[in-house]
Amino acid sequence: MKVYFVSDGTAITAEVFGSAMLSFFEVDIITKSVPFLSTKDQANGLKQQIDLEVEQGASVLVFYTISDQSISDIVQSCQCHCYNVFGDMLSPIEQALGVKAQPSAQKAHGMKAGVYDGRIDAINYALANDDGASIKNFDQADIILLGVSRSGKTPTSLYLAMQYGIRAANYPITEDDFSSAGLPKVLKLHKKKLFGLTIDPQRLHEIRTGRMAQSKYASFRQCRYEIEEVESLYRQERIPSLNSTTLSVEEISTKVMAEMNLERHRQ
Amino acid sequence: MKVYFVSDGTAITAEVFGSAMLSFFEVDIITKSVPFLSTKDQANGLKQQIDLEVEQGASVLVFYTISDQSISDIVQSCQCHCYNVFGDMLSPIEQALGVKAQPSAQKAHGMKAGVYDGRIDAINYALANDDGASIKNFDQADIILLGVSRSGKTPTSLYLAMQYGIRAANYPITEDDFSSAGLPKVLKLHKKKLFGLTIDPQRLHEIRTGRMAQSKYASFRQCRYEIEEVESLYRQERIPSLNSTTLSVEEISTKVMAEMNLERHRQ
Structure with missing residues (x-):
């Protein structure tokens, strides 16, 4: 067909x-x-x-x-x-x-002629605040996504910006964050904006292996350890969270928005 | 309503x-x-x-x-x-x-459960190859977008990756490129993949002013100079190009794909 x-x-x-x-x-x-x-x-x-x-x-x-x-x-x-x-x-x-x-x-998809697209600002925001790059801008965020490396933070941030003009920062949770008790300081100030992503350890292991085979980083043992720790952090701090394992970027993004009561503005 | x-x-x-x-x-x-x-x-x-x-x-x-x-x-x-x-x-x-x-x-939008999304690879590719960051990967590109700073390269690359799984690199054309004759060396090898974006100088001046007011970079004079030079480069080198001034990211992306005969695979 x-x-x-x-x-x-x-x-x-x-x-x-x-x-x-x-x-x-x-x-x-x-x-x-x-x-x-x-x-x-x-x-x-x-x-x-x-x-x-x-x-x-x-x-x-x-x-x-x-x-x-x-x-x-x-x-x-x-x-x-x-x-x-x-x-x-x-x-x-x-x-x-x-x-x-x-x-x-009939208007085209996206912005009207001559009007600078608010989504572009949101995309630039997502890029500038990817991977905890610039924590000083967290007060401008609509949402701050948390998660261990390769749990889906970046694509989700970009989709939220691209489709809905939402300013999504993201912050990688690493081993350093597990050793200290509770949330990293920079996140405590913005607790209401936090949303945690998680993923099945086996899936994480596969994804990381695709990027860095044979590393400690990609090992199943390490993936399982990080996921256990991050999920326990979400529970302890009562951070809403979502398991992204079987979901598309679209599904993750729309579920996150629903959970966080973020209005969709398709522009 | x-x-x-x-x-x-x-x-x-x-x-x-x-x-x-x-x-x-x-x-x-x-x-x-x-x-x-x-x-x-x-x-x-x-x-x-x-x-x-x-x-x-x-x-x-x-x-x-x-x-x-x-x-x-x-x-x-x-x-x-x-x-x-x-x-x-x-x-x-x-x-x-x-x-x-x-x-x-009925399948959801995006990937099927458990299948790692090729679009994620394309997004990672776009990020790693944004703004000429890593010219050594150009052989893996489906397309290489050219343009002066703030002419729409990054949002377009990300949209192509997110919606269609297309690997789009982008390369910023700067004053350095104007002084030398013809195309930068790194681009000559991939001439068939090149696509140029351009934009009206007045619009570029407004966008740049929003980011860096009162700078030479944002001045109308500088914007007009860069656009004249880049458009003449496209003409000289017979690089297909598009004026993005009144277009949404969706329109730019779909026009670029049509022009470059890139197949759309909505995944």
Whole structure:
């Protein structure tokens, strides 16, 4: 099964919607995104290509989001199953809102033209405050992620910044922190912002081995020791925490936000 | 208008779809995401809250993706306009595929349980190769972004890694590079991977001023000089390029991928 995600914009909506839709089905799929399709010539070119593939026996699906009616008509005329992602939902929503849809008003994903993206500031913040790099900025943090090395702090911080403009610092918990009683001083001041990540020792061992095989750092024994200590620290200090072992970055991030009552602002 | 994005998972699909849908309308909107709704009790709690808001005169919309029928029935019974995001599209797609939808087969966004996410490697790669930090890894790059300081290289590299698992290095073009003729040596070896970002001098001046006001670095004169030089370098060396001034990170990233024929693998 070949699936096209076609759009006059980034095609992200068609991708996210189409992929979610297809995840209900146990079929092998090859996907192809066709963004920024903005002329009839381009649409006709795509139609020719798809129709040829269908003639040659391929099974093809198309998910599309296109504002211009004459262009979307061409895509819809492909000799395969074509789904207008916004399809039949626009008119009931028009009724609910009591406002006419205006294709031209459709804003792109992300920032509006000319407005500097608050997410960029959040990304810069995450980078500057990665791995405990600059603890003096913790008062500006929306959240401070804790965890041992390779438990998922950095990707989570970056995802929170990128998708939701959240300022996430992160602080690596190391052996030094276990020897002293309680939380490192720098964290005590910001206790309400703390969230702990943890991970199964076996998984941590595998990840660290991928980076530094045969080291003490990657050994199962060391991983187990660090995880036991860090989990006991979370319990002792009543820090909310999450085991990231089987979760995607998206799942970790959205669970952390829910737990910490951080509002999502998709920008 | 208050809009809820409700899901038994991350709610990302409901957010992306609902936000794209609502962008057709010129209405003021407050959004609230309700992820990981997995019990009837939670659904009834949400229904009570929404029904109360509606009674008190609020105008409410709900977009939801929920697999369990008895839970989705509760959400659907809220006293407001409720839209099942997958709604009526599942059964035509079942017919097209000749396969029954299996709600339980629905995979979460991102990686499958237990499989280490290739995107994490790409994020680590982007971080290690940010700002020309480690030019010796350029042979592993899928793409190398060029541009003067603050023209959008880092957020774009991270987005490409996070969403598509693409290994994007980036290399800052500085005054030193202008004085010598042609491309820096380290880049010549990887010419096919190069992509240039540029930006309007006035916008660059504003962004840099936000970081280092009153500096030569941020001055309009300096920004204009650097942009003229870098654009002339792109032309001279026939490096494909893009002006990022009015574009979101999503738009920059998807345009770069289209231009460089990088396949998108939403994982």
